[in-house]
Amino acid sequence: MKFLVTGGAGFIGSAFIRLLLGDPDASRRVVNLDKLTYAGNLENLATIAGDSRYRFVHGDICDAALVNALVAEEKPDVIVNVAAESHVDRSILSPAPVFETNLRGTFTLLEAARTHQTPRYLQVSTDEVYGSIDPPHEADENYPLRASSPYSASKAGADLLALSYFVTYKMPVSVTRASNNYGPYHFPEKLIPLMISNAMEDKPLPIYGDGQQIRDWLYVDDHARAILAVIERGRAGEIYNIGGSRALPNLDVVRKILAAVGKPESLMQTVKDRPGHDRRYALSSEKLMRETGWTARVAFEDGLRATIEWYRSNTAWTAHVKSGEYQKYYQSNYGGRAV
Ligand code: NAD
Ligand code: DAU
Secondary structure: OEEEEEOOOOHHHHHHHHHHHHOOOOOOEEEEEEOOOOOOOHHHHOOOOOOOOEEEEEOOOOOHHHHHHHHHHHOOOEEEEOOOOOOHHHHHHOOHHHHHHHHHHHHHHHHHHHHOOOOEEEEEEEHHHHOOOOOOOOEOOOOOOOOOOHHHHHHHHHHHHHHHHHHHHOOOEEEEEEOEEEOOOOOOOOHHHHHHHHHHOOOOEEEEOOOOOEEEEEEHHHHHHHHHHHHHHOOOOOEEEEOOOOEEEHHHHHHHHHHHHOOOHHHEEEEOOOOOOOOEOOEOOHHHHHHHOOOOOOOHHHHHHHHHHHHHHOHHHHHHHOOOHHHHHHHHHHOOOEO
16 A cells, blocks of 8 residues: 655654554555655654655645646555644744645645545544533534634644545545644654653743643554554544543643653743633544544553653754754744743
8 A cells, every 4th residue: 555645754744654664564655745844854754764665755735736746656545644834833923834734735635636536535633623622521523613723723624625525526535633642753842842851951841821721642653543543444524533531731741741850840930821722622532443443552651751751862853853943933932921
């Protein structure tokens, strides 16, 4: 089976490619199309870079000529669209690239899949499209869309566009909506890697508002297995939620990190809240488990321990991704946010 994976140099895309090619005997081929934005990093794929089943193409999913030529040449069995501008805070600071990649990029891929009759298309999406969910409810796949940020609105739009290709053109499209991921190779702009990295460097840990916002944590390798399960056993035209079944307030997560890294809670620093901040995410993955047999394998405490261990052993990776552009981003997001 040949996979065209977009955004394969990012956090989740690279975990998915490492899963696909992790078995040296698997008769899979992978083409990775990635623009290498600030979040794309070929070091994430160092373990498979020399694999003869793997090809990297440096390019933009919004580039229709490139995408068309690539799909015509490679004739993938499945397109897995993982590429995105993925960070809510950046989408608030600068929404334009979010809509370009997340909407136009998805449209470009769908059109190429339609033109070349690609047998399967998977759109990787997020539980953020459901917006904040009041307790005790959890979202199933029919829950109303109520996006709060430019990021989540762009993902919701892309989901609807992808599903419209199933309805209108009978294209075999599925959509997955995962909860918050964590794990190795996570860019240190998101909560868990940022807190690990700042704690290791004795820097302040910025807590948005009261820190009681709830997220449902999913280990990235469990997410990668779920994507594969949907490709292999999911139905076209369907949406599949992928939750981690471990809902925690942010403060609890940060306290666990500080305890594991051996640093004092005085490093936590309350800062001005994120505009439009969703209070709680809660997801039912019952449909995915029932239809594909998938379950999350990694318990949060085990996954967090493994993640912290990975950051301890990969300080050069973190130093590299935190140089240059990251410093500017950090200043524009956190500067002047003290309360
Ligand atoms: P990431 O920011 O780590 O990686 C994104 C990748 O896409 C990078 O390699 C980047 O270079 C590439 N990319 C960006 N724009 C591109 C373009 N125009 N053309 C080609 N490549 C481009 O993101 P992630 O956290 O790995 O998220 C991947 C996907 O999973 C996204 O669609 C996101 O919405 C979704 N998702 C993420 C999470 C999470 O917790 N991180 C949870 C649920 C869903
Ligand atoms: O739910 C899935 C989504 O999870 C994905 O679609 C997104 O791509 C991914 O970025 C993530 O979005 P969140 O906004 O939930 O993740 P983030 O790590 O940015 O924030 C998690 C929580 O931590 C949120 O309540 C905001 C809070 N936070 C975050 C940062 C970066 C802080 O309190 N301080 C921080 O410095």
